[in-house]
Amino acid sequence: xxPILNRFLSYVTIDTQSDPNSSTTPSTEKQWNLANxxxxxxxxxxxxxxxxxxxxxxxxxxxSNSTDASIPVIGFIAHFDTSPDFSGTNVNPQIIExxxxxxxxxxxxxxxxxxxxxxxxxLQYKGQTIITTDGTTLLGADDKAGITEIVSAxxxxxHHPEIKHGTIKIGFTPDEEIGRGAHKFDVExxxxxxxxxxxxxxxxxxxxxxxxxxxxKIVISGKSVHPGYAKGKMINAISIANEFMTLLPENEVPQxxxxxxxxxxxxxxxxEIENATIELIIRDHDKSxxxxxxxxxxxxxxxxxxxxxxxxxxxxxxxYFNMKEKVAPVYHIVTTAKEAMESLGITPLIKPIRGxxxxxxxxxxxxxxxxxxxxxxxxHGKYEYVxxxxxxxxxxxxxxxxxxxATKSNR
Numbered sequence: 001x002x003p004i005l006n007r008f009l010s011y012v013t014i015d016t017q018s019d020p021n022s023s024t025t026p027s028t029e030k031q032w033n034l035a036n037x038x039x040x041x042x043x044x045x046x047x048x049x050x051x052x053x054x055x056x057x058x059x060x061x062x063x064s065n066s067t068d069a070s071i072p073v074i075g076f077i078a079h080f081d082t083s084p085d086f087s088g089t090n091v092n093p094q095i096i097e098x099x100x101x102x103x104x105x106x107x108x109x110x111x112x113x114x115x116x117x118x119x120x121x122x123l124q125y126k127g128q129t130i131i132t133t134d135g136t137t138l139l140g141a142d143d144k145a146g147i148t149e150i151v152s153a154x155x156x157x158x159h160h161p162e163i164k165h166g167t168i169k170i171g172f173t174p175d176e177e178i179g180r181g182a183h184k185f186d187v188e189x190x191x192x193x194x195x196x197x198x199x200x201x202x203x204x205x206x207x208x209x210x211x212x213x214x215x216x217k218i219v220i221s222g223k224s225v226h227p228g229y230a231k232g233k234m235i236n237a238i239s240i241a242n243e244f245m246t247l248l249p250e251n252e253v254p255q256x257x258x259x260x261x262x263x264x265x266x267x268x269x270x271x272e273i274e275n276a277t278i279e280l281i282i283r284d285h286d287k288s289x290x291x292x293x294x295x296x297x298x299x300x301x302x303x304x305x306x307x308x309x310x311x312x313x314x315x316x317x318x319x320y321f322n323m324k325e326k327v328a329p330v331y332h333i334v335t336t337a338k339e340a341m342e343s344l345g346i347t348p349l350i351k352p353i354r355g356x357x358x359x360x361x362x363x364x365x366x367x368x369x370x371x372x373x374x375x376x377x378x379x380h381g382k383y384e385y386v387x388x389x390x391x392x393x394x395x396x397x398x399x400x401x402x403x404x405x406a407t408k409s410n411r
Contacts, residue, residue, distance in 0.1 A: 002388065004148065004152055004388070004391060004392060004395070005095070005129070005131070005388055007148050007151065007152060008131070008141075008144065008145065008148040008386075008388075008391060009093055009131075010037075011034060011080075011140070011144040011147060011148060012091050012093060012139055012140040012141070012144050013091050013092075013093070014030075014033050014034045014037070015030050015033075015082075015088045015089045015090075015091070016028070016030060016031045016033070016034050016080050016081045016082050016088065016140070016174075017030070017081065017082050017083070017084055017087070017088035017089070018031065018081040018082070018083075018084055018174065018175045018176075018177050018178045019084060019178070020084055020178040020179075025055040025056070025174065025175060025180065025183070025184055026055065026056045026081065026174035026175055027081075027174070027175050027178060027180070028081075031056055031080065031081055031174045031175075032056055034080050035052060035056040035058060035080060035172070035174065036052070038058055038080065038147065038151075038172055039051075039052040039058055041151065042058070042060045042151070042154075042170075045151065045154065045155045045158060046155075046158045047060040047061060047062055047154060047158075047170070048060070048061045048062070048063055049061040053184075053186075055174065055184045056174045057171065057172070057173055057174070057184060057185060057186070058171065058172040058173075059169065059170070059171050059186075059189065059190060060154075060169070060170050061167060061168070061169055061170075062154050062157060062158070062165070062167070062168040062169075062170070063167055064165065064166045064167045065161055065164060065165060066164045066165065066166060066406055068166070068406065071165070071166030071167070071405060071406045072166060072193040072194070072405060073166060073167045073168075073169060073191060073192045073193050074166070074168060074169070074192055074193065074194060074195060074196075074401070074402070074405055075168070075169035075170060075171060075190060075192035075194070075195030075196070075367070076150045076153070076168070076169075076170050076171075076195060076196055076197075076198060076398060077150075077170070077171045077172070077173065077195050077196070077197045077198070077358055077359070077362070077369065078143045078144075078146030078147045078149075078150055078172055078173075078197065078198045078199060078374070079143045079146070079172065079173045079174065079175075079176030079177070079181050079199065079358060080143070080144065080147055080172050080173070080174065081173075081174050081175050081176060081177050081178075081181075082138060082140045082142070082144075082177060083138060083142065083177045083379070083380040084177065084178065085138075085380040085381070086137065086138045086380055086381050086382065087136070087137045087138065088137055088138055088140060089137065090136075090137060091133070091137045091138070091139065091140055092133075092134040092136070092137070093131050093132065093133065093134075093139060094106070094131070094132045094133070094134055095129065095130075095131055096129065096130040096131075096132060097129050098127055098128075098129070099122075099125055099126055099127065099128055099129070099130045099387075100126065101116060101122070101123055101126040102116070103115045103116070103117075104122075104130070104132055106132055106133055106134055106135035106382065106383075107134055107135030107136060110135055110136075112135035112382060114132055114383050114385065119377070119378060119383060121202065121377055122377075122385075124202070125387045125389070125390075128387045128388065128389045129387065129388040129389065130385055130386075130387055130388075131385060131386050131387070131388060132384075132385040133382050133383070133384055133385070135382050136382065137382065138379070138380060138381055138382065138384050139376070139384040139385065139386065140384075141374065141375065141376030141379070141384060141385070141386035142177075142199070142374070142376055142379040142380070142384070143176065143198070143199045143374060145198075145374040145375050145376050145386050145390075145391050145394070146197070146198035146199050146374040146394075147172060147198075148391055149198050149374060149375075149391055149394040149395045149398060150170050150172075150198055150398065151170075152391075152395045153395045153398035153399050153402075154168065154170060156395065156399055157399060157402060163399065163402070163403050164403065164406045164407075165402040165403060165405070165406045166402075166405060166406050168402055169190055169191060169192045169195070171185065171190055171195070173185060173358055176199075176357070176358050179213075179319050179320070179356070181358040181361070182358045182361035182362045182365065183361075185358070185362060185365070187362065187365050187366050187367045190367065192367060194330060194333045194367065194368045194369065195359070195362065195367055195368075195369045196333075196337060196359075196369065196370055196371070196372050196398075196401065197357045197358050197359040197362075197369055197370075197371045197372070198371075198372050198373075198374045198394060198398070199357045199358070199359070199371055199372075199374055200353075200371050200372055200373035200374055201373060201374070201375070201376060201377055201379070202349070202373060202375070202377065202390070203346060203373055203375060203390050203393050203394075204341060204346050204347050204348055204349040204373060205349050205351070205371070205372065205373035206334065206337050206338060206341065206348045206349065206350050206370065206371070206372055206373070207350070207351060207352065207353045207370060207371040207372075208323060208324055208327040208328070208331075208334050208350075208370040208371070209285060209322055209323065209324040209351075209352035209353065210285070210320070210322055210323055210324075210352060210353040210355065210356050210357065210359075210360045210371075211262070211283040211284060211285055211290075211320075211322065211352075211353070211354065211355060211356060212283070212284055212285065212286075212287055212290035212318075212320070212321050212322050213281065213282070213283055213318070213319040213320050213321075213356055214281070214282040214290070214293075214294060214316055214317060214318045214319055215279070215280070215281050215282070215316070215317050215319055216278075216279070216280050216281070216282060216294075216297055216314060216315070216316045216317075217277065217278075217279050217314070217315045218241070218244060218277065218278040218279075218280070218297075218301070218312060218313075218314050219275070219276075219277050219312070219313045219314075219315075220237040220240050220241055220244075220271070220275070220276040220277070220278075220311055220312050221235075221237065221274070221275060221311045221312075221313075222234075222235040222236055222237030222238075222240070222273050222274045222275065222276070222311065223235040223273075223274065224272075224273040224274045234273070235308060235309070235311060236273050237271050237272070237273060237274060237275055237276035237311070238271045238272065238273065238276050240276065240304060240308055240311065240312065241269060241271055241276040241277075241278055243304060244278060244300055244301075244304060244312070245266060245269075245278065247300045247303070247304075248264050248266075248296075248300070249264070252264055253265060258354075259351075259352070259354075260285045260286070260352055262282075262283050262284030262285065262286070262289055262290065262293060263283055263284075264280055264281075264282055264293065264297075265280055265281045265283070266278060266279070266280045267279055267280060267281065281319075282294060282297070282316075283354075285322055285352055287321070287322065294316055297314060297316065298314065298316075301313075301314050319356070320356045320360045320361050320364075321360065321364060322360070323359060323360040323363035323364070323368075323369065323370075325363075325364075326363035326364060326368050327363055327368050327369075327370055330368050333368060333370060334350070334370050336401055336404050336405060336408065337370060337372055337397070337401055338350070339404055340397050340400035340401045340404055341397055341400075343400055343404075344393070344396050344397060344400060346393060346397070349373075353371060357369075357371045359371050372394065372397060372398075373390070373393075373394060373397075374386075374390075374391075374394055375387060375390025375391050375393070375394055376390075
């Protein structure tokens with residue numbers, strides 16, 4: 001079997017799903033299974049200073065093989081947890097060699113089909129090797145493809161000392177999928193001047209802008225009264241929750257926005273007459289529009305409280321901010337990645353991320369950190385897939401960035 005494919009499969013078959021309701025780091029004990037494996041593997045391939053701390057953050061170093069002490073120290077980062085949105089238990093990858101451009105049957109028994117009629121990106125990969133799910137779990141290419149790429153690139157550089165490079169740092173994090181991947185990342189210990197997260201999608205993606213992000217929890221208190229005698233007395237928390245959602249702009253939702261357009265996304269609602277809870281996220285690339293969205297939530301609360309009494313309480317928490325603010329002043333780190341892709345015949349796709357990565361938080365922690373493609377598609381669900389050739393392309397980009405960083409320091 002292709003050693004890169006074999007490495008990727010060995011990672012995705014280990015369940016590392018994170019849990020937003022846990023207060024520990026990592027949020028699930030099972031993340032340690034892959035974390036410990038990775039730490040040992042990094043030692044085996046020959047990296048130095050391999051560490052894994054009490055929170056499962058992994059760091060390692062590929063020492064410089066150049067006599068030029070002025071080469072910047074750069075890093076590559078990926079996360080090993082998978083999304084809580086869909087099962088990561090008993091992942092059973094399917095390998096589709098020489099993909100013919102037709103429907104892929106993920107699960108015949110359940111009639112689950114990965115079709116280019118719906119997912120037209122598939123047609124870019126005719127003739128390639130596609131790795132899919134079996135229709136019952138996610139795949140975990142987000143972000144185990146990124147881990148595969150970083151480990152494989154470091155191994156390649158070790159085996160090809162003729163490629164000159166400076167000191168390279170790598171880091172693997174838990175709990176990125178629940179927004180905590182960078183929370184306990186020791187930037188000072190990592191010791192890089194800048195880094196790249198390998199956590200994007202299709203080949204060529206290069207991103208240094210992301211959403212400003214916040215979460216909101218709306219708690220509604222009602223009063224239960226016998227419905228036959230409820231006039232003027234009952235306060236139905238479920239009905240008020242529905243009113244709240246109807247006052248949100250109907251076209252500013254994920255399924256109706258794209259590019260730099262922001263949104264409100266209700267992702268959880270529960271309740272009964274006496275208590276109801278709405279959980280939503282707020283996203284916008286523009287900081288001023290982001291703040292206006294938070295004001296809008298507060299305004300809706302005030303409007304409904306005037307009608308129903310002081311029954312609605314809101315908790316809004318900022319999650320992360322647009323890394324453009326921190327990366328733009330050192331834009332040469334984006335240019336280096338762009339040059340690396342172009343030298344390999346890859347067309348850079350520079351665009352904002354409609355989401356966030358560890359890099360967005362790390363950038364505000366003092367480690368500027370653009371995001372590079374890892375190759376996967378349809379993350380967080382049963383239709384997730386990744387072409388093997390995309391993983392191989394990302395490995396080449398990492399190697400080339402290391403080489404160019406050393407070369408450019410001499411210009």
